[in-house]
Amino acid sequence: MDYKYQPISVLIRSVPMFASLDADLLTEIEGMTEFIEVPPNTEMCGQGTIPSYLSILLKGQIVMSGNAPDGSETVMEIIHPPGHFVLAAVLTQLPYLMTARSVMFSQLLQLPAAGLRALLARAPLLALNMLQTQAQDFRAMVQHVRDLKLRSTAQRLGCYLLALVKEPDAQIVAFRLPFDKGLLAGRLGCRREILSRAFAALRVQGVETRGMRVLLHDIEKLRAFAAADEIMHPVGMATITPQPNGHL
Amino acid sequence: MDYKYQPISVLIRSVPMFASLDADLLTEIEGMTEFIEVPPNTEMCGQGTIPSYLSILLKGQIVMSGNAPDGSETVMEIIHPPGHFVLAAVLTQLPYLMTARSVMFSQLLQLPAAGLRALLARAPLLALNMLQTQAQDFRAMVQHVRDLKLRSTAQRLGCYLLALVKEPDAQIVAFRLPFDKGLLAGRLGCRREILSRAFAALRVQGVETRGMRVLLHDIEKLRAFAAADEIMHPVGMATITPQPNGHL
Numbered sequence: 001m002d003y004k005y006q007p008i009s010v011l012i013r014s015v016p017m018f019a020s021l022d023a024d025l026l027t028e029i030e031g032m033t034e035f036i037e038v039p040p041n042t043e044m045c046g047q048g049t050i051p052s053y054l055s056i057l058l059k060g061q062i063v064m065s066g067n068a069p070d071g072s073e074t075v076m077e078i079i080h081p082p083g084h085f086v087l088a089a090v091l092t093q094l095p096y097l098m099t100a101r102s103v104m105f106s107q108l109l110q111l112p113a114a115g116l117r118a119l120l121a122r123a124p125l126l127a128l129n130m131l132q133t134q135a136q137d138f139r140a141m142v143q144h145v146r147d148l149k150l151r152s153t154a155q156r157l158g159c160y161l162l163a164l165v166k167e168p169d170a171q172i173v174a175f176r177l178p179f180d181k182g183l184l185a186g187r188l189g190c191r192r193e194i195l196s197r198a199f200a201a202l203r204v205q206g207v208e209t210r211g212m213r214v215l216l217h218d219i220e221k222l223r224a225f226a227a228a229d230e231i232m233h234p235v236g237m238a239t240i241t242p243q244p245n246g247h248l
Numbered sequence: 249m250d251y252k253y254q255p256i257s258v259l260i261r262s263v264p265m266f267a268s269l270d271a272d273l274l275t276e277i278e279g280m281t282e283f284i285e286v287p288p289n290t291e292m293c294g295q296g297t298i299p300s301y302l303s304i305l306l307k308g309q310i311v312m313s314g315n316a317p318d319g320s321e322t323v324m325e326i327i328h329p330p331g332h333f334v335l336a337a338v339l340t341q342l343p344y345l346m347t348a349r350s351v352m353f354s355q356l357l358q359l360p361a362a363g364l365r366a367l368l369a370r371a372p373l374l375a376l377n378m379l380q381t382q383a384q385d386f387r388a389m390v391q392h393v394r395d396l397k398l399r400s401t402a403q404r405l406g407c408y409l410l411a412l413v414k415e416p417d418a419q420i421v422a423f424r425l426p427f428d429k430g431l432l433a434g435r436l437g438c439r440r441e442i443l444s445r446a447f448a449a450l451r452v453q454g455v456e457t458r459g460m461r462v463l464l465h466d467i468e469k470l471r472a473f474a475a476a477d478e479i480m481h482p483v484g485m486a487t488i489t490p491q492p493n494g495h496l
Contacts, residue, residue: 066394070475074397076390088383088390097390120379124372131368131375134382135336141389142324142336142345146314148396149322149437189397227318 060106075186158226292348308354323434406474
């Protein structure tokens with residue numbers, strides 16, 4: 001899918017946080033949104049700088065990394081479409097806590113931070129959508145902390161592989177890792193050689209790997225071993241309904 | 249400070265997320281808010297249950313812990329006044345990812361989740377305040393992940409002690425640990441004996457401990473060792489200003 005030749009008006013309508021906004025507002029958002037393409041390994045925003053844009057990923061992959069002042073670096077998150085970065089920094093006008101870099105050729109929408117904040121003050125439904133989006137971001141980070149503190153590397157790897165399964169009821173699945181193992185090690189918070197040991201440890205749980213190809217022979221067994229959390233589907237802000245005046 | 253004899257109308261006005269709301273809205277919030285007191289070791293909400301309340305801590309201490317399905321448990325966060333829990337679960341209507349338990353006698357405000365969500369749809373400024381609050385919650389969790397992945401236990405302990413310093417420009421400070429060392433070990437993600445070793449490792453960085461008393465003899469040295477992040481003050485939603493119609 002190439003998004004280059006699609007009108008921005010169509011692209012913004014596909015973004016969850018812009019769902020069910022009225023046409024005038026969408027036109028306004030469209031007017032401030034830019035479509036950009038970046039080659040692999042492009043720094044999109046740097047830790048410590050004040051955000052200029054909220055970015056929404058349409059195609060490609062972005063790695064969010066964090067640096068300690070001593071220069072050491074870690075992978076905080078790997079963002080896939082239709083993910084976004086970095087809403088919290090845009091809303092608080094505080095320096096980014098992470099650096100965003102493209103892993104591969106990527107296509108994105110960029111919304112100016114100041115324009116977005118001004119819009120929020122006039123568009124209650126947008127604010128509600130963003131509350132919902134942010135709540136999910138927060139919960140993902142909570143899961144990350146829980147993972148790091150409660151699970152072994154092999155269990156974390158198991159959970160990560162399970163999250164890549166698109167057919168939750170399947171017994172056996174095969175897929176390609178969507179990024180290289182160095183990045184995966186960073187996301188799991190371990191060194192490359194520890195990741196290899198984790199893959200080896202998962203063999204008895206029915207996990208087979210050949211290069212980038214992964215085969216899960218027994219999803220239930222892997223789920224039990226990894227102590228994976230239940231999958232949870234957001235109920236969402238469905239009970240918050242607009243008021244008759246057309247706004248909220 | 250005992251909050252029992254203060255009117256709820258006064259208490260809710262001191263909560264940052266209710267700042268600058270108009271009088272009618274505050275009266276409405278007041279009408280749905282309950283003041284409660286809990287003895288030590290009371291479970292306030294259980295991981296996996298759907299939230300009924302947003303809780304705001306006025307006095308005391310709440311420990312948020314996470315459990316893996318295999319029963320292992322970790323301290324996710326220790327909440328001090330005027331902290332809150334668990335906004336993201338209330339907004340998404342998804343099960344709590346954490347269990348909240350009082351560490352000591354605590355006083356709280358409780359706002360029914362459904363009432364709060366209904367209010368958000370009518371009160372844009374409240375939604376904006378909550379966006380701001382949530383952004384800060386998210387950033388705290390990002391810091392937690394960075395800490396776990398980038399810093400040694402001794403560095404994490406150093407950062408945690410530095411965060412307890414109320415006079416950032418002081419060279420030497422003394423204070424009591426606000427909770428026991430078992431809880432501190434959990435928050436740092438290590439076992440009790442590793443915490444003791446971390447305290448020992450910090451001795452050459454000028455950290456002296458006697459029981460619960462801590463003396464930091466050289467804050468600059470400790471800051472350099474712990475690779476502590478710069479302290480960041482939120483600029484906030486100050487640029488999002490209400491519209492003349494009185495709402496937004």
